[in-house]
Amino acid sequence: MPDLTASFAALADPVRFAIVDRLLREGELSAGEIGKDFKISGPAISQHLAVLHDTGLVQRRRMAQRRMYSVEPKGLSAISDWIAEARKFWEASLDRLEQALQNEKDLK
Amino acid sequence: MPDLTASFAALADPVRFAIVDRLLREGELSAGEIGKDFKISGPAISQHLAVLHDTGLVQRRRMAQRRMYSVEPKGLSAISDWIAEARKFWEASLDRLEQALQNEKDLK
DNA sequence: TCTTTATTTAAGTATTGACTTAAATAGCAA
DNA sequence: TTGCTATTTAAGTCAATACTTAAATAAAGA
Numbered sequence: 245m246p247d248l249t250a251s252f253a254a255l256a257d258p259v260r261f262a263i264v265d266r267l268l269r270e271g272e273l274s275a276g277e278i279g280k281d282f283k284i285s286g287p288a289i290s291q292h293l294a295v296l297h298d299t300g301l302v303q304r305r306r307m308a309q310r311r312m313y314s315v316e317p318k319g320l321s322a323i324s325d326w327i328a329e330a331r332k333f334w335e336a337s338l339d340r341l342e343q344a345l346q347n348e349k350d351l352k
Numbered sequence: 353m354p355d356l357t358a359s360f361a362a363l364a365d366p367v368r369f370a371i372v373d374r375l376l377r378e379g380e381l382s383a384g385e386i387g388k389d390f391k392i393s394g395p396a397i398s399q400h401l402a403v404l405h406d407t408g409l410v411q412r413r414r415m416a417q418r419r420m421y422s423v424e425p426k427g428l429s430a431i432s433d434w435i436a437e438a439r440k441f442w443e444a445s446l447d448r449l450e451q452a453l454q455n456e457k458d459l460k
Numbered sequence: 461t462c463t464t465t466a467t468t469t470a471a472g473t474a475t476t477g478a479c480t481t482a483a484a485t486a487g488c489a490a
Numbered sequence: 491t492t493g494c495t496a497t498t499t500a501a502g503t504c505a506a507t508a509c510t511t512a513a514a515t516a517a518a519g520a
Contacts, residue, residue, distance in 0.1 A: 253364035257478080258357050268441040275497060288479055290498055295477095309487050309496045317442040324439060327432045333376040334425040365508080383467060396509055398468055403507095417466045417517050 246300075246322045254299040259284065260292050264301060264315060272314040274307070354408075354430045362407040367392065368400050372409060372423060380422040382415070 255261050263278055279289040293313055296302040301319035305312050363369050371386055387397040401421055404410040409427035413420050 249364050249366050249369050252360045252369070256357050256361035256364045259478090261357050261360070265438075268438050271445060276495095279497095284478085285480065286497070287481085287499080291478075294498085306486085309494095311497065315442055315445070317445075320435065320438055320442060323431075324435045327428065327435055330373075330376050330428055331432060334423055334428060337379060337423070338425060367508090384465095387467095392508090393510065394467070395469080395511085399508075402468085414516085417464095419467065 248322060248326055250299045251301060251319060251323055254295055254301055257292065257295075259289075260296055263292060263313075264296065264320075267302065267313060267315045272312045274310040274312055276310065278313065356430060356434055358407045359409060359427060359431055362403055362409055365400065365403075367397075368404055371400060371404065371421075372428075375410065375421060375423045380420045382418040382420055384418065386421065 255264065259282055262281065266278070266281065267273060275286075275290060275293060278293070279286055282289065293302065293304070293311075296313075297304055299319065300316055300322075302313050303316045304314075363372065367390055370389065374386070374389065375381060383394075383398060383401060386401070387394055390397065401410065401412070401419075404421075405412055407427065408424055408430075410421050411424045412422075
C-alpha cells in the first residue's frame with residue numbers, strides 16, 4: 245500500500261485542494277494561471293505545487309518558460325482504492341445495523 | 353460541499369489513519385483497546401480520537417467507564433463522493449490521451 | 461464513602477509547515 | 491550579450507499541531 249497519509253496531507257491544505265480540483269476540471273494549467281486564483285505570493289504557489297508533485301498527485305512539464313501542471317491519476321486512484329476497500333466494511337456494518345433495526349421492529 | 357480538507361487533515365496523521373483503518377475492519381473498539389496499538393501515551397490517543405470525532409469521521413458512545421469508538425460512514429462518504437466526481441474527470445482525460453495515441457499510431 | 465479503572469482536559473514544549481521577501485535559474489527575444 | 495517573463499530556491503518568521511506529564515472527571519465496586 246502506498247503512503248496514503250502523504251496524499252491526505254497534500255490535500256489537507258485548502259489551497260492545494262483547490263488547485264487539484266481545478267486541474268481536474270480544466271486539465272493542464274501553468275503555475276502562473278494557477279496562482280491567479282489565490283491572493284498568496286508566487287513562491288507560495290510554487291511550494292504548494294512542489295508538495296503536490298512530490299506526493300505524486302500532479303505531473304509537470306516544461307513549455308518554454310512555463311511549467312505546466314496536470315493531475316496525475318495514479319495519485320488519486322491510490323486514495324480511491326482505499327475508499328473502495330473501506331466502503332465494503334462500512335456498508336457491511338450499515339447492513340448489520342439495518343438488520344438489527346428490522347428485527348427489533350418485527351418483535352413488536 | 354462539506355469541508356473535505358478537514359477530513360483529509362484528520363487522515364493525514366499516521367496514527368489517526370491507522371485508527372480509522374482498524375475501526376473499519378474490527379468495528380467498535382474502546383479508547384483503551386485502540387491505544388494498545390501505539391507506543392504513544394493515553395492522552396495522545398484521546399486527542400487523536402477527539403480530532404476524528406470533531407471532523408465527523410468517528411462516532412462514540414459510553415459503555416460503563418469506557419468510551420466506544422466506531423467509524424461514522426457519513427464522514428468517509430463525503431470523501432468518497434469527491435473521489436467519484438474526480439474520477440469522472442481523470443478518466444475522461446485518460447480517454448483523450450488514449451485517443452491521441454491511437455490517432456498517432458494510425459498515421460504510421 | 462473510598463478505591464480502582466478508563467478516559468479526558470489542562471498546560472507547556474518542540475517540531476512541522478505555510479507564508480514572506482530576496483536571490484537564483486531557465487528559456488526566449490532584441 | 492542584455493533584458494524580459496515565468497518560475498523556483500533560499501532563508502527566515504509565525505502559527506498550528508503532536509506530544510508530554512499532571513490533574514480532573516466518570517462510572518463501578520468494595
